[in-house]
Amino acid sequence: MTRVLVIDDDPSIRQLIVYALGDEGYQVDEAADGHAALQLIGQQHPDILLVDMKMPHMDGWEFVKLYRARYDHRAPIIVLTAARDAAQRGADVDAECTIAKPFDLDVLVERVAFLARPIIAD
Amino acid sequence: GVQQIGADQVVVWANTALLNLLGYSAEEYVGYPLGQFYVQQDVFEEYWLRLMSREDIYDFPAELRCKDGSVKHVLIHSNGLWVGGQFVHTRCFIRDITEHKRMEQTLREKNDALREAVANRDEFLSVAAHELKTPVTSLRGFAQLLLRDTRRKREISSERLESALNAIELHTGKLNQLMERLLNSAQIEAGKLRIELLKTDLVALIHAAIEQQQGDAQQRVIFDGPEQCEAVVDPVRFEQVITNLLDNALKYSPEGGIVTIGLRQGKDCGVELSVTDHGVGIPLDQRAHIFDRFYQAHGERHLSGMGLGLYITREIVYLHGGNLRIEEPEHTGTRFVVTLPSSTDGARPSLERKKVRI
Numbered sequence: 001m002t003r004v005l006v007i008d009d010d011p012s013i014r015q016l017i018v019y020a021l022g023d024e025g026y027q028v029d030e031a032a033d034g035h036a037a038l039q040l041i042g043q044q045h046p047d048i049l050l051v052d053m054k055m056p057h058m059d060g061w062e063f064v065k066l067y068r069a070r071y072d073h074r075a076p077i078i079v080l081t082a083a084r085d086a087a088q089r090g091a092d093v094d095a096e097c098t099i100a101k102p103f104d105l106d107v108l109v110e111r112v113a114f115l116a117r118p119i120i121a122d
Numbered sequence: 123g124v125q126q127i128g129a130d131q132v133v134v135w136a137n138t139a140l141l142n143l144l145g146y147s148a149e150e151y152v153g154y155p156l157g158q159f160y161v162q163q164d165v166f167e168e169y170w171l172r173l174m175s176r177e178d179i180y181d182f183p184a185e186l187r188c189k190d191g192s193v194k195h196v197l198i199h200s201n202g203l204w205v206g207g208q209f210v211h212t213r214c215f216i217r218d219i220t221e222h223k224r225m226e227q228t229l230r231e232k233n234d235a236l237r238e239a240v241a242n243r244d245e246f247l248s249v250a251a252h253e254l255k256t257p258v259t260s261l262r263g264f265a266q267l268l269l270r271d272t273r274r275k276r277e278i279s280s281e282r283l284e285s286a287l288n289a290i291e292l293h294t295g296k297l298n299q300l301m302e303r304l305l306n307s308a309q310i311e312a313g314k315l316r317i318e319l320l321k322t323d324l325v326a327l328i329h330a331a332i333e334q335q336q337g338d339a340q341q342r343v344i345f346d347g348p349e350q351c352e353a354v355v356d357p358v359r360f361e362q363v364i365t366n367l368l369d370n371a372l373k374y375s376p377e378g379g380i381v382t383i384g385l386r387q388g389k390d391c392g393v394e395l396s397v398t399d400h401g402v403g404i405p406l407d408q409r410a411h412i413f414d415r416f417y418q419a420h421g422e423r424h425l426s427g428m429g430l431g432l433y434i435t436r437e438i439v440y441l442h443g444g445n446l447r448i449e450e451p452e453h454t455g456t457r458f459v460v461t462l463p464s465s466t467d468g469a470r471p472s473l474e475r476k477k478v479r480i
Contacts, residue, residue, distance in 0.1 A: 011455060012260040012289040020267055082255040084248075102259040105266040 002116045003027045003044065007037040007063065008052035008080065017050065020105050033060030038066065046075055048115050053081040055087050060112045064093040065090060123216045127156050129209050131170065143218055145189035161185035173202050173212055186216075195223045209356055242311075250304050257293035257300075264289050292336065301428040304364075307415065310437045317356035317441045324351045324360070324393065328383055331364040339372050347385030353393050353462055359438045364395070366431040369460050371399035374456070391464035392444075398457040409448055 004026045006017045014030040021028045029046065031037035033055050040046075049067070051058035064077060076096040080103070081089045090098025097111050123140020124413060125133060133152050141151060144159070151159075159167035165184050172179055179200040185193050199215040264286040268383040271278045303410040309315040332343050364383070379400040388394035404412060415433045439446045451457045 010256065010260070012293065013263065015285055015289070016260065016263040016267060020263075020270075021277075023270070073351070082252060082259070084252070101255050102262050105263055105270065 001025070001027045002048065002089070003029065003046040004048045004050060004112060005031065005037060005040060005046035006050040007031045007034065007055070007060075008050075009033060009055045010052070013052070013080075016105075017108070020109060024113070025111055026112070027101070034060075034063035034066070037063060038070075041067070045071070048112060049075050049077045050093075050112075051077055051079055053079060053083065060089075061093055064095070078111055078115065082100075090119045125214050125216065127212050127214065129154050129211065131157060134211060140216055143188075143216070144186060150189065159186050161187050168209075169198070169200070173200060174205065174209065176202065178202075193220075193391050195220045196217055214289055246304075246307070248408055253300055254297065257296045260289050260293045261297075281429060302362075303434060306434045307430050310434065315437060315441065317359050317438065319354050319442075320357055321352055322355050322357045322360070324353050324355070324385060324395070325349060327357060328362045328385065328395075330363055331368055332383070335368065335372065336366060342372065342375070342378060343368065344378055344380060344382045345385075351393065353387055355442055355462065356438075360442070362419070363435050363438050363460060364397075366435040367397040367460075370458075371397050371401070371456070374401040375399045376401060389462050393462045393464075394451075395460040395462075396457055398451050398455060400453060400455040401409065401457050403450065404448060412448065413446075 002025075004021055007015050008017075008031050010027055011032070014032070016017060018028045018030060019033075029040055029044075031040055035058055037049075051060045051063060058066075060079065060081070063085075067076060067077075077093070078097045078099060079086075079090040079093065079095040080099050080101055082101040083089050085102035086098050096115060099108060099111060109111075123137055123143050125136035125140050128134045132155055136148070136151055141148060145149070155168045157163065157170075161170075169179065169184065172182075179198065182198040184196055184198055186196055195215045195218075198217055199210055199217075200212050202212045203210040266431075267439060268278060268286055270276075271282075281406065306315060306368060325345075328345055328347070332340060332345065335343065357434065368381065368383065375381060380398075382396075382398045384394075384396040386394050413432050413436045415430065436446045439460055440463075442462055444460060447461075449457040449458050449459055
């Protein structure tokens with residue numbers, strides 16, 4: 001079962017994503033900030049990361065830097081951001097994908113599905 | 123004014139109008155080198171050079187020094203009289219445009235002010251739009267979640283339904299608050315925020331503000347004050363003040379930190395309301411800015427509210443003739459103190475004190 005970690009300081013958004021992705025058959029874990037996220041990752045490495053850029057204590061940018069430095073095994077990262085230059089934010093951290101807030105649930109589900117697809121080796 | 127200048131650059135004569143313009147008597151002006159009345163020597167030299175090259179000069183701008191040291195901006199018409207290839211004299215017509223220049227400057231300043239105001243408004247709109255995105259994300263998300271279930275004919279669990287409705291209630295509340303703040307902020311900028319003074323029980327307002335707090339935030343608030351306290355305030359606006367300060371205190375407090383609202387009689391029979399938290403406190407260098415529009419301490423831009431709360435709070439307090447200051451409590455944290463002057467009809471706050479945990 002594909003494991004998704006959603007990192008966002010807004011509890012409503014986390015709850016929403018847990019429901020939506022849970023419906024699609026994913027195992028969803030949640031963290032309210034970068035620190036909690038790193039702890040969870042230490043216990044069990046997720047397959048996909050959903051990261052909000054604006055968070056207290058350690059923002060999305062910092063978290064991604066730390067995550068990539070610490071783990072060679074890179075889980076694909078989807079950046080969630082309300083910033084006007086959403087695409088730029090994603091590019092800044094070399095994310096696999098960027099989703100601008102407010103987002104369509106369909107778009108979120110589709111992007112996660114895309115990243116979760118099994119890679120077929122030739 | 124009119125004047126005549128000889129080949130040696132000396133003033134031959136000048137009419138009354140010109141003498142009056144510059145404030146000199148004939149003895150102080152006629153017979154003197156023209157150059158010394160020009161503020162900028164290089165301008166004078168250019169003028170003379172052009173004159174000597176037989177050019178007819180029109181609307182030549184220059185600055186002339188008056189007797190009292192002030193400067194007049196002028197435009198000069200100057201035609202030379204040449205006889206047998208020799209310069210005899212030039213007759214100059216001098217027009218005073220000092221007032222004109224002053225108006226130009228004022229216009230430029232007003233333009234700059236307008237440009238700044240427009241930029242401010244644009245920033246405002248931009249900040250507002252950004253702030254609205256967070257609650258809208260939740261609202262839209264939960265609506266779509268339930269729609270997906272409905273369209274797929276899936277039963278919606280009561281737990282899910284309750285979560286969705288809670289989120290909607292919470293975030294529409296936030297949207298409402300944001301809109302209020304935006305409106306208030308705009309009103310303040312336009313100088314249009316009005317208050318309606320009524321005899322009000324401040325204690326009731328405080329309890330109302332505490333009750334507005336969501337969930338377990340209410341458990342963290344202690345009220346330290348009398349059972350009743352009448353003052354002349356605008357009840358709606360003043361409740362806003364209490365709510366803003368309370369929101370702030372809870373927001374910047376650590377998890378589960380206690381916030382104390384104190385109410386007591388101040389000096390001069392006025393009223394003193396304080397809101398104290400056990401958060402990290404506000405660094406000295408940020409205290410001056412804390413009431414600025416859009417300002418958020420600690421660069422905590424992830425927190426919502428646009429930084430308008432304290433800006434609006436201070437304005438409302440001022441409108442009441444009161445004062446808002448920051449203090450450092452004995453422990454780490456922040457204390458905001460609102461002082462209101464004694465009410466005009468002499469109503470005094472009740473002195474019975476009681477610590478009540480809400």
